[in-house]
Each structure stands twice: as C-alpha cells, then as structure tokens.
Amino acid sequence: MTKTLQELIDASIFISTEYQAVLAELSQGADWDVDFSAPSFTLQTTPPVTLTPYLLGTESAARGSFVWSWRELGHFNPRVVSAAVQAEQAGERHEVGELTTDELPLQEGLARRLTLAAKAVTGLYAHYPARAGGNITAWLLLDGPEFELPRLTEQRMMQVIGESLTTDTAVDHNLAVASYAKLRGAHVEWDTDATCVVTVHDGAQRFWFDDHQITGVEPAEPSVGEDELRELERQAATHREALLEDRRAAERRAEQLGQEQREADAERKRREREEAAAAASTPAPSAVAGQDAEEQPLPSELAPEEIEAPEPEQPADDVAVPASQLHEADQPFDQEPTHEPAAPGRVETRVLPGPQGEHATAGPAASPHPDTTAMSRIPDPDFAAGQPASQDPERVESQRTESQGVEAERLESERFGTARDEDRVEREVVVEQETVVREDARAPERDRTRAAGERLGRGERGVREDRFAREEREEVVERETVAGPGAPDDDLSAPAVVDGEEVETNEQTERKGKKKRGFLSRFFDL
Numbered sequence: 001m002t003k004t005l006q007e008l009i010d011a012s013i014f015i016s017t018e019y020q021a022v023l024a025e026l027s028q029g030a031d032w033d034v035d036f037s038a039p040s041f042t043l044q045t046t047p048p049v050t051l052t053p054y055l056l057g058t059e060s061a062a063r064g065s066f067v068w069s070w071r072e073l074g075h076f077n078p079r080v081v082s083a084a085v086q087a088e089q090a091g092e093r094h095e096v097g098e099l100t101t102d103e104l105p106l107q108e109g110l111a112r113r114l115t116l117a118a119k120a121v122t123g124l125y126a127h128y129p130a131r132a133g134g135n136i137t138a139w140l141l142l143d144g145p146e147f148e149l150p151r152l153t154e155q156r157m158m159q160v161i162g163e164s165l166t167t168d169t170a171v172d173h174n175l176a177v178a179s180y181a182k183l184r185g186a187h188v189e190w191d192t193d194a195t196c197v198v199t200v201h202d203g204a205q206r207f208w209f210d211d212h213q214i215t216g217v218e219p220a221e222p223s224v225g226e227d228e229l230r231e232l233e234r235q236a237a238t239h240r241e242a243l244l245e246d247r248r249a250a251e252r253r254a255e256q257l258g259q260e261q262r263e264a265d266a267e268r269k270r271r272e273r274e275e276a277a278a279a280a281s282t283p284a285p286s287a288v289a290g291q292d293a294e295e296q297p298l299p300s301e302l303a304p305e306e307i308e309a310p311e312p313e314q315p316a317d318d319v320a321v322p323a324s325q326l327h328e329a330d331q332p333f334d335q336e337p338t339h340e341p342a343a344p345g346r347v348e349t350r351v352l353p354g355p356q357g358e359h360a361t362a363g364p365a366a367s368p369h370p371d372t373t374a375m376s377r378i379p380d381p382d383f384a385a386g387q388p389a390s391q392d393p394e395r396v397e398s399q400r401t402e403s404q405g406v407e408a409e410r411l412e413s414e415r416f417g418t419a420r421d422e423d424r425v426e427r428e429v430v431v432e433q434e435t436v437v438r439e440d441a442r443a444p445e446r447d448r449t450r451a452a453g454e455r456l457g458r459g460e461r462g463v464r465e466d467r468f469a470r471e472e473r474e475e476v477v478e479r480e481t482v483a484g485p486g487a488p489d490d491d492l493s494a495p496a497v498v499d500g501e502e503v504e505t506n507e508q509t510e511r512k513g514k515k516k517r518g519f520l521s522r523f524f525d526l
Contacts, residue, residue, distance in 0.1 A: 003094040008117035010172045012125065014180035016116055017164040018156075019125035019147060026146055034130060034140070039080045041128070041142055051144040053128075054083035056118055059111045061135035066111050071102040073254050074261035081258075082251035083122045083141050089250060090121035115139050116169070120179075123243030151233075152184040154203035158217070165214065173214045177207060185233030189223040199223045 031044040034053055041053040055076060057068040069076060069084040091099025098104065098114060099121075115127045124141040131137055150156075161177070170176045174193065181188045187199040197206050199222040206220035 005096055005098045005117050006171055008120040009113055010170050010175045011179040012116050012120040013170045013176050014160055014164050015183050016119055016125050018160045022147055023126045036077055036080045039077050051142040054141040055080050056084050056115060056139045059137040064106050065103050067103045073258035078251050078255035078258055081254045082247050083124055085254045086122050086247050086250035087118040111139050122247060123240050152186055152200050154200050157200060172212045174209055174212050183236055185236040187224045187232055197223050201229055
C-alpha cells in the first residue's frame, strides 16, 4: 500500500506528543551520555535513567545533508541501527522515497519529519536530538520500560490532542485522531467524514471536522462498553508486538548487512595495501631509465663521425643567388626607389688624408700600380641593364656628345685668340698628353692645365693659377671624377680588369684613335 511521508507523520503525531511528554518528565533537562556499543542512553538525573538508543541518522550542517545510519551498518551495533533498517524496509513497502534515500539535502525541519515518520513504522515513539561536535546532531529513537503508558482517559486524550494542534505538523486531523485511538485502544465511531465519537474508559468526546481539520469538540455518549475497549487495547498491544518483531528482524538484517560491509571494506583495504606495496616496489620509468643510463659504460674512444656534428642537408630548391642578380639589393629599405631616368652629372668622393706614414691610395701620391683587386670594380651587366640610367643608351650617348661639343667650343675659344705661331707648341702639348702615363686621375689634368696656362693670356693665367693654389690648400683630396662634363678626357684610358687581366673597351679604343689624329685634326675635322 502506497503512502506518503506526511501520512506517516499524521499517523504518529498525537502518540508522539504523549511519549515526548513522558521523556520530558524523565530527563528534567539533565545531561545525557550515549554508548552505542552497549547500547545505552543515560540521563544524568537522580537517580539516573538508562534507555535504549536507536540511531536513525545524523544531520550535518557543515555537510548540508541528513544521512541514514543504515548506510554505514558495519560501523554500529546491529541493534542500534535496527530501527533505521526497519524504516527503510517500510519505505520500500510503502514506496516512501525519503525513507529509502541514504542521504537527503537539508531542509528546515526535515530531520524531525523523518523521525516522526519512522515512529509510525517502528513503534518507537520517543525521540531525542543528541547534539555532537562539529555541528552534527544525531537523531535517536528511545525505548525502555519507563515509557509504559497508563490507560487512556478522556482528560489525557484532550491534553495530548490539544498540545499536538499547537503546531502545524499535522495536516489530516481525521487520520491523526483515528491512528491515535487505534494505538491507544480507544473506540472511534464515524457518523460522517465531518464528525466522529471517540470513546475511552471514562467517557466520550465528539469531534467536528471541516476539510480534515478539527473545528470543534464536545462531550458525547459512549458508543461501546468496557469489553469492547479491552479488546481494542489487546489489538493495540498486538500491533506493538508486531512492530517489535519486525524490528528484531531488521536487527538480524542489519547484522548480516553489517558483516558484508565489513568484509567488503576489509577486502578493499587489502587491495589498496597490495597496490600501494606494488607501486612502492616498482621503480618509476624515469628512475629505471636513469639507472640504465648510469650503468652503461662510456666508450674508451670516439670515432670522428661521433664527434663531428653532421652537416645539415640543403634542400634541392635552395640555390644561392648572386648578389648582382638581386636588382633591389642596393635599394634603401626605408624609402621607395625612384623610377625617373638618371641624368649624367658630376659625382665625386672625398676622403680625409691619412697619417703621414701610410701609403696613399688615391690622388697624385698614389702608387702608379694600384691594387686593382681592392679598388677596381667590374660592373654587372645584368645589374647595369636594370638601372634607370642604362635603360636608354641613345640618350646617354647624346648627352655625352653634347657635353664634348661644349668642351670643344670652350677650348676653341680659349685657343683661337693665341697667335698662329703657337700651333707648333700646341701640337707638342698634345703629343705630351698622349705619351705621358699619369699616375692617377688628377695628375694629367694638372699637367695639361698648367701647360695650357703658360700659353694663355696673363689675366687668364692668373685666374687659373689662383684656382689651383686654392685646390692645393684643401685638406680633403679629390679622389676621382667618374662621370659628367667635368670628368677627364682620358678617364677611359684606364683599362678595366676582368679575371685579373686588363681589357680595353670599344669606347676606350675609339677615344684613343681620336687622340692620335692630333689637336687640329680633332677640332677642325681634318
């Protein structure tokens, strides 16, 4: 038969109040001691009162739950936990989940409600919440000869019911009155669901109900005699004996389950000890690897291939590219390259004069046989072809021809003012220019300029000498004029160096042929 937790509470609420009143008279607020191994619950009164405790469960505020004692049967005396096992079995029969769930989350009044429900199925109607350390309360059911109740009288019945109705614990008063009368051996006669007469040994009372709530009580005529009441008292005793026998069976069940739990715990602990011992005797893999490494002897000699690190393999597509083919190698990284064509101009490089003891590397004092491997540079044709200045050869040649014509006109204007008899001297100067080997780029220029200055007018000579005097006083030496109108006519006379050999270019050969024609032939196209 299915029941609810509240129905079990309603069935025990009135008789529970009567038993709690007896316990209050026994304890008188005295201290208590509990011994679950005996088991015993002792009230420190005068004289002391010893009762039998039954542990239902524990309420833990820290854990926030109520735990039934039948969860840990192996840790308690079977008699102590027999009432909890009995409540669990009753919960299974009546399908009451609160009695069959080992741990329940705490709610206000939950432990008391579970205790009241357990009273209805165990026949133990007195309870005591024993406070323990750590915010833990052990809820106990108590039993003993001290709880033997006297025969129920009209006055006692009204006191118990009135005391019980001061709380809202009971919901179905019809069920509560009928259950109390049955447990106490009283007679109940129902006229309708709204009224009934309860007869006891010394009188009767009529109860009025409205929606299962007691709304009034009044005296009534007894419904049965003494014989019927004695039979009801015998039936109540039989019910108590049945619950006691049920509890004894639960005690035997608790002993059996407790032994199984203890054996299971012992087996679990034995396996844990064996696993711990096996883990302690088995070295860790890292330790074994380290031990093997220590036990391996070092070789007496090492082969060269064991000492030298292997060279990394180069991927097949990883081919070195010459720097000359990287057209953007000389472009600055912080600015965009210009795309405008480069116009010829005067490009000069200057260096500070070195110490007196060092050899000059440029200028008049430079060696006549310079180190071409350190100073010469062979331009890369592919790189030069990609530069803006070399992308238009006809324009460059036109500019060079134009600059040569301007220089020819300047020289012609300087030389036409001289006397005709200086032609012989001019031709000698030209011959000297073709035969003299200059030591660097600036020495022939100075010689030709000084020779021509001797033949110019006094004013022109003074101006040129003053200019060369200023150049001699400069601390910075001009190394080389490599391009533009100001470049020496015979800059191209220095052969280029290719693979360590001097090679003349086509332009150098053409310029040398023009020089052999002589001064007058070159400028008058003779």
